[in-house]
Amino acid sequence: MGSELSIEGLKPASSSGSIDRRGLEEEFDSADRQSMKYGELIIIGYNGSLPTHHRTCQQSKYILRKHDHPNGVKYSKHYVVTSPSKSKAFLDKRKYSIIFTKSKNQATIVEYQTDEQTDMFQVGRSTKTSNDFVVHNVIRGDFTPSQLSCRILVDRTYPHLARVYAAGFDSSKNIFLGEEATKWENSILICHPRGSYFGGEAKPGQWCEVSLGGRILSFHPSVLIKRKKIHSDMNVLQDGSLIDICGATLLWRSAESLKKSPTKEDLEKLVDNLNEKKPICPVEFTTLVFPKETSTGVNCYPNRKQQPYVYLNCGHVQGLNMWSLQTGSLSYMCLLCRSVGPVVKLRMGMEPAFYVDYGPPTFAFNPCGHMASEKTVKYWVNVPTPYGTNGLDAICPFCATPIVGSRGYVKLIFRNTVD
Structure with a gap:
């Protein structure tokens, strides 16, 4: 029928993959350290931007930068009181505290003090000013408590370790847990990659719970299963760590590793490389055009006939041929290999932080069609x-x-000539 299209990827800036520690330390000690970037938190489920109607108060990613002045906190002391709402820690708006209510007449108060060595960032669903980053729910029609949040403390000195903790302080600098509050309701989930760095040969790890104090517990979907305590240092974020806040999942990418990852411009170049090969629909004989998603998240095609589609059962990329629709179903027959199955429009994945390498877009997710x-x-x-x-x-x-599907993806088969 024709020849298969060859698509080349982009080469990373450093092929060795090694990190120049001395150069990084010099950068961190530069005069521009106040605007230094620690890393990024990216919401899973958005292709580089939020839909237009969400942009007034929310964003798809948040950049953590060094504060002009440290605002981190650390444990100071704890004690038991009979009237927590009348306690000094609760009433003093300058003190950070966590209040655990055990009964109507007893509560434990944990006080925190200022930590000059760390910067604190709070992430949650609420638009209250106490949250630095407001996340938008991507799981439709599910239970998503608006008050859930987490806090991240980053060391201001190199190597800038970032630690995550469940829950965030409110505008009064308190975290108040009532009698009905259970551990699992006030925990978040975390999953670290195993192996080398995210852009190497890393594999997904296991999900764990993170408590208010940063303690790590084994995770089980059932709250009735007793969870085991795991290594305490596992609340330290790694490049590629995932944080889940009951339906909103965030990806942590460190500033160091992002320098070795593709940029949006790199991804746009991959699309340009693909279009320069002039892939064609081997049925209609029209040139297909792979678009870059616009800032509104909508693909722009020159005309309908140039829209590329993929047959998910075989991977052949063609235009949408309506005559291949099977009578009485939503299945289509590929006119190249005659396999029958779903067809989906191809769209380029444009969020650079989700990429683990610079390879060409030759695969697509099943069933959405993101390349x-x-x-x-x-x-x-x-x-x-x-x-x-x-x-x-x-x-x-x-x-x-x-x-x-059994694999969850399809390898794309492009054509650039017709016999």
């Missing part, structure tokens, strides 16, 4: 992500659509 490199797609189809209260599911990082 990415082979390593990137194969990494994410093996990540079991909390899907609301419905357990763990592998999802497309660009749209949060649950993965389907």
